[in-house]
Amino acid sequence: xxxxxxxxxxxxxxxxxxxxxxxxxxxxxxxxxxxxxxxxxxxxxxxxxxxxxxxxxxxxxxxxxxxxxxxxxxxxxxxxxxxxxxxxxxxxxxxxxxxxxxxxxxxxxxxxxxxxxxxxxxxxxxxxxxxxxxxxxxxxxxxxxxxxxxxxxxxxxxxxxxxxxxxxxxxxxx
Amino acid sequence: xxxxxxxxxxxxxxxxxxxxxxxxxxxxxxxxxxxxxxxxxxxxxxxxxxxxxxxxxxxxxxxxxxxxxxxxxxxxxxxxxxxxxxxxxxxxxxxxxxxxxxxxxxxxxxxxxxxxxxxxxxxxxxxxxxxxxxxxxxxxxxxxxxxxxxxxxxxxxxxxxxxxxxxxxxxxx
Amino acid sequence: xxxxxxxxxxxxxxxxxxxxxxxxxxxxxxxxxxxxxxxxxxxxxxxxxxxxxxxxxxxxxxxxxxxxxxxxxxxxxxxxxxxxxxxxxxxxxxxxxxxxxxxxxxxxxxxxxxxxxxxxxxxxxxxxxxxxxxxxxxxxxxxxxxxxxxxxxxxxxxxxxxxxxxxxxxxxxxxxxxxxxxxxxxxxxxxxxxxxxxxxxxxxxxxxxxxxxxxxxxxxxxxxxxxxxxxxxxxxxxxxxxxxxxxxxxxxxxxxxxxxxxxxxxxxxxxxxxxxxxxxxxxxxxxxxxxxxxxxxxxxxxxxxxxxxxxxxxxxxxxxxxxxxxxxxxxxxxxxxxxxxxxxxxxxxxxxxxxxxxxxxxxxxxxxxxxxxxxxxxxxxxxxxxxxxxxxxxxxxxxxxxxxxxxxxxxxxxxxxxxxxxxxxxxxxxxxxxxxxxxxxxxxxxxxxxxxxxxxxxxxxxxxxxxxxxxxxxxxxxxxxxxxxxxxxxxxxxxxxxxxxxxxxxxxxxxxxxxxxxxxxxxxxxxxxxxxxxxxxxxxxxxxxxxxxxxxxxxxxxxxxxxxxxxxxxxxxxxxxxxxxxxxxxxxxxxxxxxxxxxxxxxxxxxxxxxxxxxxxxxxxx
Numbered sequence: 001x002x003x004x005x006x007x008x009x010x011x012x013x014x015x016x017x018x019x020x021x022x023x024x025x026x027x028x029x030x031x032x033x034x035x036x037x038x039x040x041x042x043x044x045x046x047x048x049x050x051x052x053x054x055x056x057x058x059x060x061x062x063x064x065x066x067x068x069x070x071x072x073x074x075x076x077x078x079x080x081x082x083x084x085x086x087x088x089x090x091x092x093x094x095x096x097x098x099x100x101x102x103x104x105x106x107x108x109x110x111x112x113x114x115x116x117x118x119x120x121x122x123x124x125x126x127x128x129x130x131x132x133x134x135x136x137x138x139x140x141x142x143x144x145x146x147x148x149x150x151x152x153x154x155x156x157x158x159x160x161x162x163x164x165x166x167x168x169x170x171x172x173x174x
Numbered sequence: 175x176x177x178x179x180x181x182x183x184x185x186x187x188x189x190x191x192x193x194x195x196x197x198x199x200x201x202x203x204x205x206x207x208x209x210x211x212x213x214x215x216x217x218x219x220x221x222x223x224x225x226x227x228x229x230x231x232x233x234x235x236x237x238x239x240x241x242x243x244x245x246x247x248x249x250x251x252x253x254x255x256x257x258x259x260x261x262x263x264x265x266x267x268x269x270x271x272x273x274x275x276x277x278x279x280x281x282x283x284x285x286x287x288x289x290x291x292x293x294x295x296x297x298x299x300x301x302x303x304x305x306x307x308x309x310x311x312x313x314x315x316x317x318x319x320x321x322x323x324x325x326x327x328x329x330x331x332x333x334x335x336x337x338x339x340x341x342x343x344x345x346x347x
Numbered sequence: 348x349x350x351x352x353x354x355x356x357x358x359x360x361x362x363x364x365x366x367x368x369x370x371x372x373x374x375x376x377x378x379x380x381x382x383x384x385x386x387x388x389x390x391x392x393x394x395x396x397x398x399x400x401x402x403x404x405x406x407x408x409x410x411x412x413x414x415x416x417x418x419x420x421x422x423x424x425x426x427x428x429x430x431x432x433x434x435x436x437x438x439x440x441x442x443x444x445x446x447x448x449x450x451x452x453x454x455x456x457x458x459x460x461x462x463x464x465x466x467x468x469x470x471x472x473x474x475x476x477x478x479x480x481x482x483x484x485x486x487x488x489x490x491x492x493x494x495x496x497x498x499x500x501x502x503x504x505x506x507x508x509x510x511x512x513x514x515x516x517x518x519x520x521x522x523x524x525x526x527x528x529x530x531x532x533x534x535x536x537x538x539x540x541x542x543x544x545x546x547x548x549x550x551x552x553x554x555x556x557x558x559x560x561x562x563x564x565x566x567x568x569x570x571x572x573x574x575x576x577x578x579x580x581x582x583x584x585x586x587x588x589x590x591x592x593x594x595x596x597x598x599x600x601x602x603x604x605x606x607x608x609x610x611x612x613x614x615x616x617x618x619x620x621x622x623x624x625x626x627x628x629x630x631x632x633x634x635x636x637x638x639x640x641x642x643x644x645x646x647x648x649x650x651x652x653x654x655x656x657x658x659x660x661x662x663x664x665x666x667x668x669x670x671x672x673x674x675x676x677x678x679x680x681x682x683x684x685x686x687x688x689x690x691x692x693x694x695x696x697x698x699x700x701x702x703x704x705x706x707x708x709x710x711x712x713x714x715x716x717x718x719x720x721x722x723x724x725x726x727x728x729x730x731x732x733x734x735x736x737x738x739x740x741x742x743x744x745x746x747x748x749x750x751x752x753x754x755x756x757x758x759x760x761x762x763x764x765x766x767x768x769x770x771x772x773x774x775x776x777x778x779x780x781x782x783x784x785x786x787x788x789x790x791x792x793x794x795x796x797x798x799x800x801x802x803x804x805x806x807x808x809x810x811x812x813x814x815x816x817x818x819x820x821x822x823x824x825x826x827x828x829x830x831x832x833x834x835x836x837x838x839x840x841x842x843x844x845x846x847x848x849x850x851x852x853x854x855x856x857x858x859x860x861x862x863x864x865x866x867x868x869x870x871x872x873x874x875x876x877x878x879x880x881x882x883x884x885x886x887x888x889x890x891x892x893x894x895x896x897x898x899x900x901x902x903x904x905x906x907x908x909x910x911x912x913x914x915x916x917x918x919x920x921x922x923x924x925x926x927x928x929x930x931x932x933x934x935x936x937x938x939x940x941x942x943x944x945x946x947x948x949x950x951x952x953x954x955x956x957x958x959x960x961x962x963x964x965x966x967x968x969x
Contacts (some may be wrong), residue, residue: 015654017647019588025570026581032421033570035454035518042518043447044500046541047643047658047670052516091513103515106476106568112515130592130652132645153516164642165660166339168668172493174501181599184638271629311595317612318604321632332639339662 002076004141007114007121009051009149011160014134016041016049020123024114027122035106038114039123039135042153045172048160050153051134053123054080054101054114057147062113065096070111078142079116087111099150177251178289179313180297182224182322184333186307189214189222193296193308197287200295208279211287212296212308215326218345221334223326224307226296227253227274227287230320235286238269243284251315252289260284272323350374351575352417352863353382354458358479360472362558363407363464367479370461378866379957382416382458383428384441384839385881390414390461391431391439392884397964400893404432405532405557407465413452413523413563414459416842417864420450420571421580422856423587424844425649427452427523427540433549434534435710435764435792437896438889440549440817441839445648446540448521448565449842455567462558471524471562473503476569484561491703492526492539493670495562499524503564517566524562525552526705528752532556533762535710535794539702541648543656543672547707548793548820550764575865583859590851591652597846598645601655601672604633606679606694614917615798615805617685619723619738620716621788621909624799625917628689636673636691646672653846659695666692669699674708677821680797681712686719687738697744704752713794714765715747718757720786726776731757766792785908789819791889791898796821800910802919809928813905814936816885827932828939832878833870840881879940880956883948886940887961890947890968900945900968904933943969 018034018041025033034040039053056078063071063080070086071093073079089109093102105112114121127135154173161169191207191214198206207213212226229251236244236253243259244266246252262282267275275286287294300308327346334342349355356369372386380389394410395402402409411431419425427449428441452459455474462472469484487495500519507517521540528536529552536552537545546552555561574580592598607629610616614625629635636659637644643658661669674682674694682701683694701708719736721727729735733756736743750758760771769783788795790812798807798821807824814825822845823835838848841860848856853870860868868877892898906924913923934944941952947968953961 012643013645015645015647015652016649017651017654018649019652022584022650029570031570031573031577033454034450035568036570040518042516044504044519045497046543047646091515094513094515100516104513106514109514126588130588130654131598132654164658165668165670166662168660168670172497172670174497183644185644311599313596317608318600318633321607321629321634324634329634329638332635335639335663336642340667343663 003139005077005116005119005137006056006140006146007053007124008136008138009053010134011050011156012163013132014041014049014051015130015132016043017130019126019130020051020135023122023126027117036112038112042157044154044157045161047164048157048173050156050160052099052101052153055099055146055149056080056142057150058142058144059147061096061098062093062102065092067092074115077116077119080113081115082111082113084108084110097150098147099152101150177313177315178292179229179311179319180226180289180294181309181311183307183309184223184329186305187214187222187224188303188305188307189216190303192299192303193224196295196299200290209285211285213276215330217327217330218334220337221330221345223329223333225272225274225326228272228319228322229253230323231315231317232320234269234271235266235275238265240265247288250289250292253286254288255284255286257281257283270323271320272325274323350377350417350864350866352421352572353377354453354456354572356456357414357458358460358474360460360462360479360481361464362462362466362470362481362560365481379877379880381840381877382419383414383443383842384430384836385877386416386840387412387414387428387430387441388439388881388884388888391888392960394463399432399888399964400891402432403894404434404437405553407558408463409554409557411462411551411554411558411560412459413461414842415449415453416840418841418843418860420453420650421574421584421863422841422843422847422859423591424651424653424847425450426842426844427546428839428842429523429538429546429551430549431551431554432888433551434553435550435766436818436889437792437892438816439885440793440820442538442546442549442551443839443842444523444538444540444544444546445844446521446523446544447649448523448540448563450571450649451521451565451567453567453571454569455565456569460563462560465557466559469559469561471499471560471564474563474565475507476567487561488530489527492524492705493542493703495524495526496522496542499562499564503566507566520564520566522562522564525555526703526752528705528711529553529556530561531752531754531762533706533711533751533754534764534767535707535714536705537707539705542670543702545702545707547709548817550710552705552707574863576862579862580859583855583862587851587855587859588652590855591847594653594850597653597655597850600633601657602676603636603657603673603679605676606683607632609676609680609798609805610684613805614802614914614919615800615807616680617716617797617799619687620685620720620786621799622720623916624801624914625919626684626689631679631683631689631691640691640695641673648844651844651847655846661692661695664692666696669696671695671699671702674698677797678708681709685712685716685797686744688741693741697741697748700745700748704748706748706752709796710764710794711748711751712744713788714761714768715744715751717765717768717787718747718761719743721772721783724786726772726778726783727757764792765789765794788907788909790815790906791818791903793818793820795819795907800906800924801914801922803922804919809924810932810936813929814933816882816889825936828936829874832874832882836878836881837873876956880958883940883942883952883956883958884961886942886946887948887965891964900947901933904946905929
């Protein structure tokens with residue numbers, strides 16, 4: 001029986017190095033392409049880095065929203081899989097996602113969503129290698145908490161800002 | 175010369191005190207926190223400070239011992255206490271900028287971290303638990319180490335402010 | 348076919364005419380000058396040429412250049428290089444800062460941007476995949492650096508979202524900007540990035556200010572440029588990072604422990620305007636910063652695992668709310684020990700203030716410390732300041748830095764940088780220039796970085812600053828004319844961080860350079876050709892100088908008088924810089940680089956380095 005995986009994310013441990021963006025895009029695109037990476041690090045204020053990626057919500061609102069059935073889930077790890085032939089770039093999956101995680105590929109405008117690299121996510125590997133552990137694999141099955149991580153990264157950053165800077169934190173992101 | 179040193183990352187300290195247990199099991203044969211060479215001070219909950227020898231480059235403790243009971247291991251750079259020679263006078267504790275040495279609760283001899291001969295037990299259990307508040311590094315002897323020989327309550331006062339802001343100034347009297 | 352690592356074009360902006368065009372250069376020039384510091388120097392010559400001596404750096408005609416290099420964003424430690432005719436040295440400096448702006452501009456499809464002219468109102472340039480445009484910055488003019496970043500982040504992200512709302516969330520853009528110091532053309536003002544990073548040397552903040560240019564912002568969605576040997580590059584990328592990950596000391600402390608050790612161990616830290624260089628103030632030890640103030644300890648820049656940066660934050664007391672980095676060593680020294688301050692909290696406040704005002708945290712405080720020594724010696728009076736300045740008093744230096752940024756009272760003169768302030772004060776007080784210059788710690792107008800030469804125990808020695816084409820710049824010191832070329836001259840042109848260069852085997856770095864560009868680069872080719880070409884061009888600019896200031900060959904290729912005084916305290920008490928060594932090594936340096944005994948490049952050298960276009964100007968100097 002294959003162990004389930006999920007990528008646990010700890011934004012306060014994120015250094016902002018963005019090697020996850022580089023490793024992901026090298027794997028999926030063949031070269032360093034941060035804006036085509038399925039994981040993107042938002043930094044609305046320096047020091048507040050938030051890695052933003054799919055949480056594999058139990059109810060997959062993105063899959064349900066797709067008008068042409070271009071989205072499905074992989075049967076082993078439950079990652080969202082985009083059929084790029086079918087995808088029309090309508091953006092409904094982005095709107096349906098509570099955290100607006102998917103985005104349209106800067107090259108071909110198709111929906112781009114983390115596929116968990118088929119079980120061995122590249123982003124986690126480089127984050128572990130560098131000793132940050134902002135992204136770690138946990139062997140947890142689908143559960144209701146995952147969706148709670150699907151948040152607008154600016155909202156996450158606002159929380160981090162207060163944790164780090166106290167009242168000042170409320171001023172550093174407009 | 176290159177040697178090992180234990181980095182202390184106080185904010186990572188969970189307060190579990192397994193370091194005290196691992197150290198005393200190794201040196202004393204059983205769990206004895208107050209005989210541990212590393213002791214975790216907690217002047218306020220949440221503000222835990224593991225307190226242990228920093229292997230200062232000028233070894234004021236060794237210099238201060240009136241009976242030459244202290245020496246330095248050239249391999250690990252750790253301070254070694256000759257228990258037979260030690261008279262329990264406490265001069266080393268006074269000489270230490272951070273008052274790290276303490277007298278053994280039973281035999282009243284000076285107790286100082288010996289780096290377990292090169293493979294510190296405290297580091298192992300801290301890493302195992304995933305805290306990494308104590309980490310082993312390989313570095314040359316340098317003048318920074320002495321800066322870590324600080325009174326643990328002073329360290330805690332700084333940590334408290336970092337954790338709690340202005341409130342931090344109130345939580346340790 | 349664009350060589351690997353380059354986007355293949357850059358932007359040229361005429362701020363007076365509000366015109367933007369795209370520029371391409373030949374592969375040959377890219378290979379000869381590489382990028383960043385080197386390319387900017389070449390482009391400056393192409394724009395100004397033999398008229399260089401007549402050009403006032405703060406005149407609208409004066410070009411301001413922002414360049415990446417082929418390795419930027421790909422090699423760890425993404426950084427931008429700004430340059431132009433420096434208002435302080437009258438030569439050029441390749442002044443760099445870590446910032447995501449550098450990889451963003453390449454992702455947008457440009458290797459850099461050059462500016463001439465002057466906008467009639469404050470503007471910022473926004474660069475995206477769809478091109479570039481000048482946008483109104485009236486509402487940003489006058490804002491400190493921190494507020495500028497906060498507002499621009501929101502404004503630009505909102506604008507990009509408005510233009511392309513359906514592509515998903517837009518990330519924050521990269522940006523470089525100036526604070527009030529740059530706006531008010533403080534001559535040694537910096538260009539700031541990411542709150543606490545600065546292109547500090549060269550005074551390019553004042554160049555931007557003179558053009559009403561508040562910021563340059565970039566957000567690209569393209570990949571990083573393709574490289575010549577992608578599989579090799581990917582492998583080298585992994586290997587380089589493994590080296591960096593192994594650098595535990597740098598990762599743990601950054602340079603944030605050096606505020607103590609450079610004083611206590613190497614006795615080369617500026618204290619009270621370099622009157623002393625040794626201290627043993629344990630209150631200033633690394634742990635005193637770390638335990639109370641470092642709220643984020645593993646903070647990295649784009650594509651870097653050194654994470655030497657940390658965020659310091661003051662949570663309590665009168666400076667509550669100040670955010671800066673650890674501070675890095677240079678600011679622990681200049682905004683701390685140089686002021687006679689050994690209190691971490693005060694240092695963090697003054698560093699944060701320098702960042703917010705847009706001062707270079709090295710150069711501005713050098714001038715502030717100079718002013719307080721002049722007061723100490725009775726040359727400046729309380730009335731020049733409007734209060735009584737005191738060493739060791741944070742409020743003194745808080746006020747002086749603000750006065751400099753706003754050009755108030757003595758700040759108006761101090762805003763000219765240490766060297767020119769010395770000359771102006773001499774005139775003002777009816778004193779001979781030498782009487783003021785003897786306390787000024789600069790080389791060719793560029794205030795000296797926080798590593799002294801008198802103890803000889805640090806990495807800086809006799810000709811480190813004296814022979815350098817970037818004067819007091821501690822990141823680009825003169826060693827022997829051969830090895831220098833493969834240090835900062837290389838990293839400032841490839842554009843990536845010094846710290847990701849040291850600590851990685853040089854062979855690996857140059858293999859990576861070759862895998863990226865496809866150029867036949869080796870350590871040797873850099874040391875013997877490309878590096879000397881860049882530095883010789885910079886030397887030519889430096890010695891041409893003008894319009895109101897020229898450096899005297901050999902006489903000004905020297906350390907300041909203070910560096911020949913014996914150290915008054917510490918383990919190296921009595922030691923000083925060896926003038927005889929300076930004289931002999933200077934000549935050897937000139938000889939190695941193929942310059943004459945006055946340091947002017949010879950005709951043969953110009954020919955050999957394909958710098959024949961400099962011959963006419965150099966023959967005027969010989």
